Amino acid sequence: MMVAFFGAIETGIIYALMALGVYLSFRVLDFPDLTVDGSFVTGAAVSAMFIVNGQPPLAATILGMAAGFLAGCITGLLHTKGKINPLLSGILMMIALYSINLRIMGGQSNVPLLNESTLFTSITGLWNGFGISQPVNQFLSTIGITNPSIIIFALILTLVVKFLTDYFLKTEIGLALRATGDNKRMIRSLSANTDGLIILGIGLSNALVALSGALVAQHGGFADAGMGIGMIIIGLASVIIGEALFGTKSIARITLAVIGGAVIYRIVVSLALRVDFLETGDMKLITAVIVIGALITPKVLESRREKRRRLRKKAELSEAAAAEEGRNQNAST
């Protein structure tokens, strides 16, 4: 149970990078970008191929990220210069990437990384080199954390990306990027090149998605052409769950919420998979149900609160009227 729980947290933290990317496109730029399903695999495929060919895993991961950035930029170009609707530009890029990813993986639909040295095996190796790792590992494994170095590394990396995102969104360029999603006409009248900002923003978003894909491949031990299917919905689920649970007061709060949302999503899925009649193949259905739930629940709660508030007002009014009447009667008798 605890092993599965911490496993869910671990994957959640890695997928949180993808969710941060989705937050950049969907929320900051107000651009529903479906490139994600493809660029996630691109990140995985590029890093896997470099690793298989003997390159250092860190360089392979960065190159995977760069490939995602490029894919995002092309989506941005399709929309801004080609004047294609945002949804359609994303879908076109996603479809195109499916073939491109197969090409990257040398025509195979699956590239195994089991006996390769990945970012995670190097981190684990580094950790086990420390003197204290033995007793710490033993203690942690009793509470269900089998490989502490991975979870710590993933957490640090995700937090670094979070703080970089927070900082970036407050720089002069970041402000202009946010305004592009908020009020294009205004920021254009303030001399910002909105086309360029959209291309940059979608590029950065997909770079994060690809980074997440590269890490998921190295964590899971393979890159697969189908591993990106439904990724956009998972990202969206993380963003929506996070915002609903942790609030949207400031940028720093939202990015933290998105990471929290990604982790909670994984925990919910791992709990759902423990239900007897659900199978691994039901994952996508579970995801869809979670997203629908996360979208509808806040609205239902809100309208019920409103209703109760109105009823209470009504009750207060009639009470006051009754009291008034009572006073009048007392006065007359």
Place this chain on the structure above:
Amino acid sequence: MLQLKQVSLTFNEGTMDEKKALQNVNIELKSGEFLTVIGSNGAGKSTLMNVISGSVIPDTGNVYIDGKAVTPMQEYKRSRMIGRVFQDPMAGTAPSMTIEENLAMAWARDKKRSLKPGVSKKRKTLFREHLAALNLGLEDRLSAKVGLLSGGERQALSLLMATFTEPNILMLDEHTAALDPSRAELITNITGDVVEKFQLTTLMVTHNMQQALDLGTRLIMMDKGQIILDVAGKEKQELTIEKLLNEFQRIRGEQLTNDKAVLG
């Protein structure tokens, strides 16, 4: 400072809906001049603004700012030199961002945007000073989201954002039309103050004749894409609404088609 030379623009040329929005328009604005533009609906005022700002490219003719032809320049590049306030209070600010962030974006208009923080301590002090001059209490609400402000407050903020970098040209596009009379008066007063303070070369389009008379050093009236009246200096100071209406009748030989819209 601002020059329009033989600018013409026709929409839907060769169709039933053909409309000559601008016909051979020539304007020359000297530095520090404050021009008000009046005219009924469809006279070409908005097109004139759009041609200057670059959101519309004229068929023929050129626009010059500081002697430099800006006609082929894209809107966002041109806006380094032009401060704008729109009619819609929603249009000039980013509602989900804070007052200080909006000001920071406007502050960066004539500079290159970098990866430095947009809102620094030094800038905050500067923003606070500028906001205090508006007398709306906005200086104490720097980190409030602009979406929470009223239409008048937003328009005052837009005005500040358009002017405090001292652009070469300030363009006001019926910027008080969406406000109630008292708010409109407030914004009109602030407009007079900031234009004076920064000595801005200004172009203001308005439907409100009284406003056109109260503000500005020069006035032009447009009709059917042409400038039919151009008064400045002492003559402008002595204008009244009645004189304007008579003048229109004399030139066009007809009553102003829609007095109500013009009188605002």
